[in-house]
Amino acid sequence: MQWHKILTPLLGSLMIALAAPAVQAQPRGDDVLLEMQQAFRKGDRKRLEQLLPQARGHALEPLAAYWELRARLAEASPAEVQAFLQRYAGSYYEDRLRNDWLLLLGQRRDWARFAEAHPAYRMGDDREVRCYAALIEDIKGTGSSALADDVRRQWYAQREADDGCTHAASELFASRKLTALDIWRKARMGAEANRPRVVRNAVEIVAPDALGRLREVLDSPAKHLAAHSSARGKARQELVVLALIRMAATDADAAAAQLDGKWGVHLSVEERNWVWGVIGKQAAQRLSPDALSYYGNVTREADLSDDLLAWQVRAALRAGQWRVVRRAVEAMSDEARNDPTWVYWRARALLAGRPTEADRAQAQQAFESIAGTRGFYEQLALEELGQRISTPPAPAPLTAEEKAAARANPGLNRGLYAILMGLRAEGVREWNYSTNLHTPGGMADRELLAAADFACQREVWDRCINTSERTRGVIDVTQRFPMPFRAAVVERSQAIGLDPAYVYGLIRQESRFIMDARSHVGASGLMQVMPATARWTAKKIGLTNFTPDQINDRDTNIAIGTAYLKLALDDFAGSMPLAAAAYNAGPGRPRNWRNGPVLEGAIWAENVPFSETRDYVKKVLANTTNYAAILTGQPQSLKARLGTVGPRDAAAPEPNRDLP
Numbered sequence: 001m002q003w004h005k006i007l008t009p010l011l012g013s014l015m016i017a018l019a020a021p022a023v024q025a026q027p028r029g030d031d032v033l034l035e036m037q038q039a040f041r042k043g044d045r046k047r048l049e050q051l052l053p054q055a056r057g058h059a060l061e062p063l064a065a066y067w068e069l070r071a072r073l074a075e076a077s078p079a080e081v082q083a084f085l086q087r088y089a090g091s092y093y094e095d096r097l098r099n100d101w102l103l104l105l106g107q108r109r110d111w112a113r114f115a116e117a118h119p120a121y122r123m124g125d126d127r128e129v130r131c132y133a134a135l136i137e138d139i140k141g142t143g144s145s146a147l148a149d150d151v152r153r154q155w156y157a158q159r160e161a162d163d164g165c166t167h168a169a170s171e172l173f174a175s176r177k178l179t180a181l182d183i184w185r186k187a188r189m190g191a192e193a194n195r196p197r198v199v200r201n202a203v204e205i206v207a208p209d210a211l212g213r214l215r216e217v218l219d220s221p222a223k224h225l226a227a228h229s230s231a232r233g234k235a236r237q238e239l240v241v242l243a244l245i246r247m248a249a250t251d252a253d254a255a256a257a258q259l260d261g262k263w264g265v266h267l268s269v270e271e272r273n274w275v276w277g278v279i280g281k282q283a284a285q286r287l288s289p290d291a292l293s294y295y296g297n298v299t300r301e302a303d304l305s306d307d308l309l310a311w312q313v314r315a316a317l318r319a320g321q322w323r324v325v326r327r328a329v330e331a332m333s334d335e336a337r338n339d340p341t342w343v344y345w346r347a348r349a350l351l352a353g354r355p356t357e358a359d360r361a362q363a364q365q366a367f368e369s370i371a372g373t374r375g376f377y378e379q380l381a382l383e384e385l386g387q388r389i390s391t392p393p394a395p396a397p398l399t400a401e402e403k404a405a406a407r408a409n410p411g412l413n414r415g416l417y418a419i420l421m422g423l424r425a426e427g428v429r430e431w432n433y434s435t436n437l438h439t440p441g442g443m444a445d446r447e448l449l450a451a452a453d454f455a456c457q458r459e460v461w462d463r464c465i466n467t468s469e470r471t472r473g474v475i476d477v478t479q480r481f482p483m484p485f486r487a488a489v490v491e492r493s494q495a496i497g498l499d500p501a502y503v504y505g506l507i508r509q510e511s512r513f514i515m516d517a518r519s520h521v522g523a524s525g526l527m528q529v530m531p532a533t534a535r536w537t538a539k540k541i542g543l544t545n546f547t548p549d550q551i552n553d554r555d556t557n558i559a560i561g562t563a564y565l566k567l568a569l570d571d572f573a574g575s576m577p578l579a580a581a582a583y584n585a586g587p588g589r590p591r592n593w594r595n596g597p598v599l600e601g602a603i604w605a606e607n608v609p610f611s612e613t614r615d616y617v618k619k620v621l622a623n624t625t626n627y628a629a630i631l632t633g634q635p636q637s638l639k640a641r642l643g644t645v646g647p648r649d650a651a652a653p654e655p656n657r658d659l660p
Contacts (some may be wrong), residue, residue, distance in 0.1 A: 029058045030421050037423060040067040059417050062093040065425055073100055085120075092433040093412055095122045099129060106132035106164050111139065111247045119273065125438045127154040128164030135168040138175070148177040155186060170205045178207050181270070184238045185348050188406070189305070191218065191245045199242065202648035207235040214239070221246040225258055230266055237267055244275045253283040256294055259650055271281045273298045276309035284315040285609045287596060291315035308597075310336070312339035313345060317603045318596065322352035341372045341606070342408065358604040373475065375602045376618035377640040379601060379625055387633030389625050395474040398450050406450035409434060416458055430462050431455075435470065445471040452479045454518055459484070462512035481626050484513050485554060492633075496566050501631050502576060505624030506583065509616060515554060524551045527561025538563045571656045573649070576641050577601050580620045594645050601642025 013522060017104060032054045039047040047066040055064035069076060069084055082103050088094045098121050105114040106128065115136055121129065134151050151172055155165035167434055169186070171177040183206040190198030194216050202208055216224045230241075248255035256279050264272055276297040283291035292315045309328045315325035317440035326349035329342045349357040364385075371381040379389050406412060418427030424587050435451055435654030436442040443451060454464035459522035461482055468479035483489070483504060493500040510528040511517035523530050531535075531548050538546035541563045543556075550556045565583060572578035572590070581590040592610060605621070608614035625638045648655070 014122075019365075022560050029055065033058065033060050033064060034177075034422060036064050036067050037426070040071060043071060045413075047073045060414060062088045062414070063418065063423070063430075066097055067091040070100060073097075074131050075103060084438070092414075092438075095437075096429075099123055099126055102129050102132065103164070106167075107579055110237070111136055123433065124438075125437060127158055130154050131165035131168040135171055138168075138172065138177070141193070152178060152182055156189065159193060159195065159198075161201050163194065166201045166205075169202075173205055177498055180234060184234075184241075185274075185305070187238070188240060188245055188274060188278075191242045192249065194246075194249065207238070208599075210235045210239060214242075217243045218246055222254075225263070231268075234518075235618070237271055240267065241271050241275055245278050248275070248282045249306045251292070252279045253287070253290070257278050261299075268461065269299060270303045273300055273303035274308075277304040277312070279307050281311040284311040284318075284607075287318070287607065287609065289595065289596070292319050292321060296322075301328055304331065306332050306336040313342065314607045317345065318599065318607055321595075322349040325349040325352075325416065338383070340375065344369050344377040344381055345606075347381070373626060373629075376602075376622040376638070379622055380411070381626040383637060383639050388637055390635045391477055391626075391629045391633075392475045394478070395449060395476055396451075397447075398446070398453055400494055402446055402450040403453060406447070406454040409451070411438060412451055412454060415463070416455065416460055418464070419460055420458070420548075428463070431467075435467050441471065445473050449474070449476055452476070456482065462514055465508070465512055477626065477630060481623070481630060482506065482513065483627075485558070488542050488558055489562075492562050496562060498562055498566050498569070498625070499628070501628035502620075502624045503565065504627040505620045505622075506565065506580065507561075508621045508627075516552060523558035525561070526554065527557055527565075529557060529561050529564065530660075532559050533564060535657075536660050537567070539572035540567070567656065567659060572651060575643060575645060576599075576621060576624065577605050577617050577643075579616045579643060581608060581613055584616045585610060587655070589613075591648075591655060595647050596644030598644055599643055601639070605642065611655045 032051055034271075036048055036051050036055065039051065043560055045068075048071055052064055052068045055061055058064065063602055065084065065088065069080065075080075075447050081097065084097055085094050098117060102114060102117055103126070105111075105117065118136075124130070126154055131151055131154050134154075136149050138147055151165060151168045155169050158165055169183065172182070183202050187199045187202035187206075188505055190196070190202060199218060200211065200214060203214055203602060213224070217239050224243045225240065225247070228236075243265070244255050244263065247258065255275070259267075259272065259275055259279070260389045267275070276294055279293035280291050280298070283294050291311075295312045295315060298304065298312075301312070304312070312328040313325050316322070316328065323446045325345055329337060329346040329349070332342060337346075345365050347363040350363040351367070355363070366404060367381040370378050371385055371387070372378040373389055373392055374381070375585055411430055415427045415429075415431030415434060418424070418430065420427075435448060442448075443537050448467055451603060452468035455461075455467060456479055462483060464482060465539045468476055468502060481504070489503055489507070493503045507513060507526050510523075511526050513526060517526070517528060518524050519528055521530070529551055531551065534548065534551045535546065537543075537560045541559070546556075551560065563578065568582040568587060569576070569579040570580065571587060578590045578594060581593065589610075594604070599607075601621075605614065605617045608617060620639060621641055624641060628636045
């Protein structure tokens, strides 16, 4: 697709939308924006200042002006900031700069200016800004009783060390609105995730005198535990907890031996339960049969976090312990318990063994609450209700007025323009802001369908799909599951014995049909093929004179990607979940992950140790089921595609060990 052929009508829409003097879109103007992007990434403030006058009047002038001011925001005057906000009022970049300005004001503890600027902030999705705002409400005495809960929730959700939520937590701890345990739990989460700054920030709040011993605790936990024979006082106990957590990350069995043989008597019940939960999680991620026995030492599931409980459920599923599944899910927070994943497994647990009529009624209600075609567990719930996955009825066609409104939306136009000229990240952010955040709650369903249609017509498939996926009351499968390059994909798939629905399900997850997609690890093209894998596969299928640059050619990418997928599928005896896992994580890992008991495919998929691959397998299989319903016009079964997963049949041929 030639992007410059699309920009002319797109620019016309943008000119109408802006209701401003004609915007000039000349090649030089686009080059200026691309050069400014590089200057911004390098922090070259002087070059940004030189280039900005050349970007005046360009369709993406707000972006250019944002880059220039953002690069020097720490030295900018409030008047300059206010002038920018007024000039680009109503745009994404007005709110983007306001977000940056609020963070800077929070770091400076300039609460008066923060309080003045915050009411106009529309995005509302920055956790640090939310924590600063909550702290101001607390200072003013206008915060509700839920304020501390919100700060705790935002802080716990931050994986990296931050200023806003850490400072808010510190102030709320000082005023006794957060407890010492609240702070120590954040330190534990940081230790488990190997985020030493997160741990240090939390410990500095609750026990600054312990900072001197913290480095040894995190870097040499065994040494710290060996150097002490007891733990008296909350801080010393929590340092032991942190050391055991760090030890469990590399040797769960050793941590269990330390806790069981020496340190358990020195810790509180809550502390012991948490550490046993961490040890159980680490064992569960190794698919160890000991995981559930470690969790069995937990005397009160309410002491565990949702994440620890999730791994308890997974371990219990592998072991077929449905009572534990039910108990662990019921101990989760309301938010986690209502996730379709845990709604489904709790309902399954209710039906295990000898269910009562009340159990059956609860399970039925749970399945009905999530059943549908939207995702993995929604589809499984539908099948539990005795139904198959079919194509849902199409919504009423969009009217000319609805389409025109989308085409006249300035943010959508700028977003597409940026994407099509090569500023994908910037364009995606403005598009998402326009659909999700510009108005409270985001666009209504019909607006989303019209916006998705706008992107579909421009063949910007990722925005087409992601936007349409946000609708709540209707589903347009032609938007959510488009089939670009249909002849190439279907013909190639059928020629080598692959289900075209499986290929489409994988491409949709891999690249969202972005031709020039490139991952952070170097995978390229529609099917996100790694260079080394491409070379190996090209040789395997006899593709002569292959060069790495060909991987971005559509047909070559499809040929190599489908060939590799077929080889992986054959290597795993036709198991779609295993082949999908191999495509994402390499074949060696699923070869190990399949060992152990024979499991239904859904249980195996939920126990994939890597969160990225676990999510990937579930989405690829759910996508595949929807594409199959579209391509065949017949009801489909996700369960049939999942099948069962277990150790390789000893009578089967040896796996293809050179499969990369």
